[in-house]
Each structure stands twice: as structure tokens, then as C-alpha cells.
Amino acid sequence: MTVARIIVDIPSMQTDKPYSYRVPQALLSLVAVGSRVHVPFGRSNRLLQGFVVELVEEDLPSLKEVAAVLDLEPVLNQEQLDLVNQMRKTVFSYKITLLKAMLPNLLTSDYDRLLRPNQALDPTDRLAIFGQAEQVLWSQLPAEVEGQVVSLVKAGLIDLAYIAKDKKTIKRLKSYKVDAAYLAELVIAPRAKKRLLLREYLLAHPQGLLSDLYQTFSRDQVHYFRELGVLFLEETEVNRSQLYFEGVTKSERLTLNDEQAEVLEQLKDKIGQRSVPVLLQGVTGSGKTEVYLQLIDQVLTLGKTAIVLVPEISLTPQMSRRFIARFGQQVAMLHSSLSDGEKFDEWRRIKTGQARVVVGARSAIFAPLENIGAIIIDEEHESSYKQESNPRYHARDVAVLRANYHQAVLVLGSATPSIESRARASRGVYDRLSLTQRANPAASLPQIELVDFRDYLGQQAVSNFTPRLLEKIQNRLDKGEQVVLMLNRRGYSSFVMCRECGAVDQCPNCDISLTLHMTTRSMNCHYCGFQKGIPQICSNCRSSTIRYYGTGTQKAYDELLQVFPQARILRMDVDTTRKKGAHQAILERFGRQEADILLGTQMIAKGLDFPNVTLVGVLNADTAIHLPDFRSAERTFQLLTQVAGRAGRAAKAGEVIIQTYNPQNYAIQFAKNQDYEGFYAYEMPLRQRLAYPPYYYTVGLSLSHAQEEVVMKQAYEILDLLRQYLSPQAKILGPVPKPIARTHNLYHYQIIVKYRFEAGLETVLNHILALSQSPEQKGLRLSIDSEPQHFL
Structure with a gap:
């Protein structure tokens, strides 16, 4: 008999292996390696989604059968299946999680939820989850919806996105057609002026988009002609990606x-x-x-x-x-x-x-x-x-x-x-x-100037800008050239503090201050999403001496308007680009020179190419340089070099102003000189002395729990396991609370392992992963991160 090896959709160490199922005769031609299937699992035989990773011929008559095939053709190829096996060794996630990461969300829905017989589902949604082949659908549809979907099923492949009929899943274009001969003979009372106008429009435009009609005529007027049988509407499926190709030369x-x-x-x-x-x-x-x-x-x-x-x-x-x-x-x-x-x-x-x-x-x-x-x-x-x-x-x-x-x-x-x-x-x-040289022979690397904030203490009219930078901005505005300004913070203010007692307005769920957002007039937590109104009095001492400290792009934007009221300014950060297409719309406006200044976070630092940008300003180069992360200097150097590269990319010379409180910092100095090789030569001995990449590999283990004593206890038990399996040459840091020790009402501890060659590492990490799922560890969250990029 044909046996399918299947990874089922349960992410756990116990199910992180293929299970064997018999392929029934009726499905032999449909089950293939890389296909999604439904299989009964466990004592309850509940149906689960699974992925076929292998087909073999064996005589095992006691096996459970594959219940259903979800695809007419495999959704994963052999290379992707092999890739999962390779990634599993270094990415400590279960195979089902890796398999699902390779597919769009529409193909990895919560099938168990959708299959519950009492679940209230639109029949077309229920149909959509069952795959794409008619002969398969009819063998699997629950009886209570089978009769309702007859009109939807077509021979051959069924368009999953079409059947789902979900506005997020499909875009439909509504158009109209006119029976011109009938319309020409139609008698309309002279006093019905709107209907007469619409008739003339339809005779001149016998077909087109319905949206065009609604720009000039009301829905009642359009409905009147539909009722008379001279105007017909139709829907056409449109591939959304087609919009990306329009208007591109x-x-x-x-x-x-x-x-x-x-x-x-x-x-x-x-x-x-x-x-x-x-x-x-x-x-x-x-x-x-x-x-x-x-x-x-x-x-x-x-x-x-x-x-x-x-x-x-x-x-x-x-x-x-x-x-x-x-x-x-x-x-x-x-x-x-x-x-x-x-x-x-x-x-x-x-x-x-x-x-x-x-x-x-x-x-x-x-x-x-x-x-x-x-x-x-x-x-x-x-x-x-x-x-x-x-x-x-x-x-x-x-x-x-x-x-x-x-x-x-x-x-x-x-x-x-x-x-x-x-x-x-x-x-x-x-x-x-x-x-080593710019592609445009007329372009040269920009001149970079460091401006020490300390030289202007008490002289600044606005907090984010030194007089030197304001002078340079005014110069570019006078010349009709463009300016890019970067500040690596969104929002209006970093925190709100009471000047009487020093209390900072903090998130109740996280150990971090709330950020002021003036557009919504609210205090927001950028970790858990908590939001509340702006306080008027201190919650600690009841004083009214509340003040705003720090800075953000919104505040910088307001200060720019204050100093340059005539300037056209675009702001680009997470808050202004939430709406779909907002990134592109802002950049296109700036590219058409509909704005003089583009102010944004680090999302403006890379890849942008505007020939009229001759000045780049970094409002504060120090925001990330002192973070407790061994890559802080590297990231600062990279960001400053990248944003500086936005200036002078055409014939006009470019200039960069970097404002800082630490002008002698080595990362800032090397960025000023655009000297990557110098920075690399300086940084490497530091990494070697501290035993960090590229001299050592790293693995980060993060543990979270609602009770701090529980997460501490588990962290030390994991520490004992690591010491048992790893050699004395491995360096283990921690366990210690993370720099932001509590978010989402959970306490976070971390352990960092630095190593060069550790034969037992994969074994012990898989053992730890399995232990974290035991019943005794209820409520414990564990993540294992090979080569973590952040330590905050």
C-alpha cells in the first residue's frame, strides 16, 4: 500500500516528526509530496491539516487513512521540504512552523477551527479552505453545506481567492454597459433634468466604470435606468498586482x-x-x-x-x-x-x-x-x-x-x-x-560636518535644531533645493515627567515610559499598545507641574513649521505610514518636488535617490550609540553613513550636518570621514576582546512568565542544563533580567551563550525546547534565537 509521511499542524516536540498514514485508493492520484492534506489525529481523531513530506510503499494495514487532499497540485516543492530539514538544525522552531512560513496565510488558516461542525461560517468560506479540485471537494464537504455550494463549484481548478469572496482577498472592478438603441428611444419628462443629463452621458459613454458614474450622478438616478433595463452592471476580477505596473515607463x-x-x-x-x-x-x-x-x-x-x-x-x-x-x-x-x-x-x-x-x-x-x-x-x-x-x-x-x-x-x-x-x-x-566611486561622474561624496550640541546650549530657539543646521536649511530653501532630515524617534516626546517629584508616566503593563502623541492627544506604549489620555496632574504627588521631555519626529515637525512657516514639509515615520500605500505616496510627492523637506525616522536613510537633495541633517546621532548592545556602534556608523549617502547624488554638491553630544565617539568620527575600512579595523579587536561575533557565535534564550519568581527559577534550571552539556570553553552570560524587564505583564529573563565549536549545543537546545512545553511549565514562554540581532 502507499503510505504518506505527514507533518501535522501541531507545533510541539512530540509532533516534530512525520506520522504515517495510508493513502486510500480514491486519493492515490491526488496525494503528492508537498501537498496539504487532512488527517485524523490522536484518540479523538480530530481532523488536522498536514503536509506530505514523503511517499513510500509499505504493508501497514493498521494505519489511519488520509481523509482529504487540499490541493490539486503540491504547494511545496522538494527543495522547500529539504530546506525545512536544514533550517531545523539552526532555527529552533518546529518543522510545521517552518513549513507554514513558506506559504501565504490563505493556505495556512486555522483549519481545525473552520472544521468544527457547529462553527458559524459562510458556506463559501468553508468551501475555500478545502482546496482547489472539484472531485476532492465533493468527497469532503460537510453535508450541511454541500447543497449550498453547488452553484459555486466549477470543473477543474477552483480559484481559491475568488470563492472566498473576501474583500481583503479579492478586488472586484464594477463596470456598466448600455443598451444604446433602447435608451435613445426612451422618453423622459423635460422637467427630469438630472435624468436627461444622465441619458446624454450614457449615450456618449455606452460603457465604462461604475465609479465614474457615481462621481457625477446619484445612485438613485443610476438605479432608475437599471430598473428600466437599459443599464447593465457587471463585475470583473482584477489581479491587484496589475496596479503596480500601471504608469511605469x-x-x-x-x-x-x-x-x-x-x-x-x-x-x-x-x-x-x-x-x-x-x-x-x-x-x-x-x-x-x-x-x-x-x-x-x-x-x-x-x-x-x-x-x-x-x-x-x-x-x-x-x-x-x-x-x-x-x-x-x-x-x-x-x-x-x-x-x-x-x-x-x-x-x-x-x-x-x-x-x-x-x-x-x-x-x-x-x-x-x-x-x-x-x-x-x-x-x-x-x-x-x-x-x-x-x-x-x-x-x-x-x-x-x-x-x-x-x-x-x-x-x-x-x-x-x-x-x-x-x-x-x-x-x-x-x-x-x-x-569605490559614484556611478554618476558628476556626483561626489558629500562633505560631512559634525555639530556639537554642547556648543549651543542656551542658544537654541527650538530644541531639535542648532542654529548651524537651521542656517543650512534656510540656504537650501533659498536655492530651491531639497533637504532630508532624520531623527530616529517617532511621536512628540519621549516621556512625561513631574518636575515636583520626578515621577515618569509609565505603562501599567511594561517597565517603560509612555510616549506622547499630539495628533491623537494620547500617551502610547510602543510595546503592548496601551493608550490613555495626556495627564494633567501627577498620579504620584498630584502636582500640576507636568512637563514633556525628549523629542520625536512630530515635535521636530512642529518646530520646523515654527521656524520655516513657508516650507513644505513631509513627515515619514510609523505613525504617518500606517495607511496602505502611504510610503510610496510620500516618496512620490517628494520626488515630484512637491515638498522642500522630508523629515523621518531611519526608514528614510537607505535606498532613496533624489537628485535635488543637497542637504542631509541628522538631528541627534546619539539615540542608539549607548544602548546595551555590542552592535550599537556598528549600527550608528551604518545609519549615519547610509543617511549621508542621500545627499549629492547628482550634479549638485551634497552636504551633511550631524548634530551630536559625542563628536569624539569613534563610530561618529569614522562616519564623518566615510571610512568603513577604518571602522572595521577599529571594531574587530573590540569584538575579539569581548568574545562576540565574528569571533564567537551566539545563541540567546529568552524566558517570560507572569510571575518573576517562576521565570527566575526556570532560568537557573536551564543554566544548569547548559553547563551540563556544553564544554568549559563556552561562555554563558546570565540569567539576568532583560534591559526592559517587563512587558505585556510578563517578566523577561535572558541567557546568552557565546561559543566557537560545541558538539552538544543542538542536543541541549532541543532538550530545553521540549522541557518548556511540559505541563509543569504552564505559562512559561521560551524562545531560542540563534545569532540574535538585538539584546534589548
Whole structure:
């Protein structure tokens, strides 16, 4: 008999292995490796979703049977299944979690909930979860809904997004058509002037979009002609991704300079060869993107496909437009700002081979492409490539595995590579190529000036801006040039404090101060979402001497308006970009020079290319430099260098003003001189002395519980296990409370393991993972993070 090995949808150590099920004769032609199925599980035989990872021939008649097949064709290929097994060794998440991470949410719904017989569900929603093949659907639909869905089922493949009829899942375009002959004969009373006008409009426009009618005529007027039978409405399904292609002018390849041409030839030679990652280190504005485009052009010519990763959602629209302009409909996008339906649309285009170039954020590394020729990770140093929630994978590590499988060229591009990547390049683990000059021969690297805040104490009219920076901004406004200003804080004020007793208004659920937001006139917690009104009196001493301290983009925006009331200012941070498409709308306005100043958080620091920007201002370079994290100096250097690179990218010379209280700090000094190699040489001995990457690997274990004594006890038990399994050479830090020790009413402790070679590490971490799920550990949350990017 045919036996299917299936990973079931229960994330636990006990179920982190395939279970065997007999494939019934009726489903033999449908069950395939990579398919989703429903199987009875446990004593109750409740139906669970599962993934078929292997098919074998065995004689095991006592096995339970596969109950249903959810896909006419497999949703995962063999490479992705192999990838899960490889990732499981270093990403301490269960296999089912890794499998589901590779698929759009519409294919990984809560099937157990949907299958409950008493669950109140729209029959079309219930149908949508059962897959795509008619012959399968009829063998599986619950009897109470079978009769209701007859009219919906069509032969062959059923469009999942269409059947779901969910506004978030599908976009419908409503249009109209007119029976012109009937309408021309229709008699309308002379006094019905609106109806006469609508008739004339319809005769002149016998078909079009319904939305156009509603701009001029009321719904009652339109309904009148529908009732008479001269106006007909119809709906058309529209692929949301089609909107991204509208208005994009096709671009032609640019002429490369000698450096770019040499880099491109070396990258081309690596396509189809044994994969060795290539660190492409190029100064800001050196034309790395054009190299990427021409490399992918070669990949497509060879009949292969490509993945391009970018770190920020804000970069995705600008980057994707460049790729669409070059490769048209062959481009698909995958990132978190898309709705579930949009992600499903794009996934389906990739899966069917309609899209051959995938541009997106971290999760796009799992795109179901075949025959990959190139994987490009732009701004490879960015920590956003590491997922901070389960499964905690790093896109760069997954890219290495996929590039090896396909013999694809893997390009890691950055003006400021991560210390780890630069060290691997120095040891020959990575190849290294360089671009040392800006692609535009008329452009030069900007001049950078440090301004010491301490020199202007008592002289500042507004808190965020020194007179020196204000002078430079006024100069650019007078010339009709543009300014980019960065402050790495959103909101209006960092905290609210009582000047009488010193009490700070804190979140009741977290050990952190609340942030003032003037637009909503509220105090917000950026961790748990708690919100309340702005206090008028101190809750501790009842004093009315409440004052606002710190700064934020909203406050900086208000101060700019105060000093430059004539200036057109755009603000770009998390608060102003919540609405879908807001990132792109703000950047397009700035690109059309509809604004003089773009003020934002670090999302404006990377990838933006505006030729009229001649001044960049960093309002405070110190916001991250003293955080308790060994990467603080590196991140400060990278951020300052990246944001400085937004200035002077065309013929006009650029200038950068960096305001700081610590002008002698080495990260700020090296950023001022745009000296990456100097920073790297200075930072490496510090990392070696402190036993941090790239000299040591790290693993972070975080424990959380509502009771502090419980989480402390469990942390020390885990410490004992680590000491038992690991060698004396491993360095174990902690357990200690995390810098922000309580959030969401949970207490957090952490342990950091630093090691070089530890044969027992995987075993003990899996053992700890299993222990955390025992009944005795109820309420305990444990996360294991290999190579954590943050220690806060």
C-alpha cells in the first residue's frame, strides 16, 4: 500500500516528526509530496491539516487513512521540504512552523477551527479552505453545506481567492454597459433634468466604470435606468498586482563605468557554478542597483529566475518600480504591507511561472521559484533580515542554502557591510568585490560636518535644531533645493515627567515610559499598545507641574513649521505610514518636488535617490550609540553613513550636518570621514576582546512568565542544563533580567551563550525546547534565537 509521511499542524516536540498514514485508493492520484492534506489525529481523531513530506510503499494495514487532499497540485516543492530539514538544525522552531512560513496565510488558516461542525461560517468560506479540485471537494464537504455550494463549484481548478469572496482577498472592478438603441428611444419628462443629463452621458459613454458614474450622478438616478433595463452592471476580477505596473515607463539598461562592468562580468561568471557568496561593497550612489538589473537580465536570458531582497517596506515600492520598468510583468512582489489576498495572488503568479523575478522583504526568500540563477540581498547589513518572531530565521542564511541548491550567484550588497560579512570576506568564506566611486561622474561624496550640541546650549530657539543646521536649511530653501532630515524617534516626546517629584508616566503593563502623541492627544506604549489620555496632574504627588521631555519626529515637525512657516514639509515615520500605500505616496510627492523637506525616522536613510537633495541633517546621532548592545556602534556608523549617502547624488554638491553630544565617539568620527575600512579595523579587536561575533557565535534564550519568581527559577534550571552539556570553553552570560524587564505583564529573563565549536549545543537546545512545553511549565514562554540581532 502507499503510505504518506505527514507533518501535522501541531507545533510541539512530540509532533516534530512525520506520522504515517495510508493513502486510500480514491486519493492515490491526488496525494503528492508537498501537498496539504487532512488527517485524523490522536484518540479523538480530530481532523488536522498536514503536509506530505514523503511517499513510500509499505504493508501497514493498521494505519489511519488520509481523509482529504487540499490541493490539486503540491504547494511545496522538494527543495522547500529539504530546506525545512536544514533550517531545523539552526532555527529552533518546529518543522510545521517552518513549513507554514513558506506559504501565504490563505493556505495556512486555522483549519481545525473552520472544521468544527457547529462553527458559524459562510458556506463559501468553508468551501475555500478545502482546496482547489472539484472531485476532492465533493468527497469532503460537510453535508450541511454541500447543497449550498453547488452553484459555486466549477470543473477543474477552483480559484481559491475568488470563492472566498473576501474583500481583503479579492478586488472586484464594477463596470456598466448600455443598451444604446433602447435608451435613445426612451422618453423622459423635460422637467427630469438630472435624468436627461444622465441619458446624454450614457449615450456618449455606452460603457465604462461604475465609479465614474457615481462621481457625477446619484445612485438613485443610476438605479432608475437599471430598473428600466437599459443599464447593465457587471463585475470583473482584477489581479491587484496589475496596479503596480500601471504608469511605469519601460527603462533601458544604462552604460556602466569600468568598475561596474568588471563587477558585472565577474558575477555573470558565477551563475551555474558552485555557489560562494559575493560581498559587493560599494559606496552610496555607486550604482549597485544597475549592476543587479543587468545581472538579472543575464539570468533571465539563461532561462533562470531571480530573487531580490530589500530591508524596508518603504524601499520596496521604489525598488520594485525600477525592476518593473526593466522586466515588466515578469516581476512579483512579496512583503508585509500586502494584504493576504495580494500575497496569495503574487504567490500564485510565482508558482505558475508567470513571474520570474521576485522583489520583496525578508519572507520573499521562500518564493516558490524553480531554477534560480541569482539571489541578491541589498543592504545586507540590515537587522530586519532576521525575523524576530517564530521562526527566527535570517534571510541571509536561507539564501546561502537556496543558492547552494540551485548553483546560483548570491550577492550581498552594501556600502556598510555587517562586521560578520566583512570578516567572512577577509577569510575567503565570501568573495569580495568593490565599487569605490559614484556611478554618476558628476556626483561626489558629500562633505560631512559634525555639530556639537554642547556648543549651543542656551542658544537654541527650538530644541531639535542648532542654529548651524537651521542656517543650512534656510540656504537650501533659498536655492530651491531639497533637504532630508532624520531623527530616529517617532511621536512628540519621549516621556512625561513631574518636575515636583520626578515621577515618569509609565505603562501599567511594561517597565517603560509612555510616549506622547499630539495628533491623537494620547500617551502610547510602543510595546503592548496601551493608550490613555495626556495627564494633567501627577498620579504620584498630584502636582500640576507636568512637563514633556525628549523629542520625536512630530515635535521636530512642529518646530520646523515654527521656524520655516513657508516650507513644505513631509513627515515619514510609523505613525504617518500606517495607511496602505502611504510610503510610496510620500516618496512620490517628494520626488515630484512637491515638498522642500522630508523629515523621518531611519526608514528614510537607505535606498532613496533624489537628485535635488543637497542637504542631509541628522538631528541627534546619539539615540542608539549607548544602548546595551555590542552592535550599537556598528549600527550608528551604518545609519549615519547610509543617511549621508542621500545627499549629492547628482550634479549638485551634497552636504551633511550631524548634530551630536559625542563628536569624539569613534563610530561618529569614522562616519564623518566615510571610512568603513577604518571602522572595521577599529571594531574587530573590540569584538575579539569581548568574545562576540565574528569571533564567537551566539545563541540567546529568552524566558517570560507572569510571575518573576517562576521565570527566575526556570532560568537557573536551564543554566544548569547548559553547563551540563556544553564544554568549559563556552561562555554563558546570565540569567539576568532583560534591559526592559517587563512587558505585556510578563517578566523577561535572558541567557546568552557565546561559543566557537560545541558538539552538544543542538542536543541541549532541543532538550530545553521540549522541557518548556511540559505541563509543569504552564505559562512559561521560551524562545531560542540563534545569532540574535538585538539584546534589548
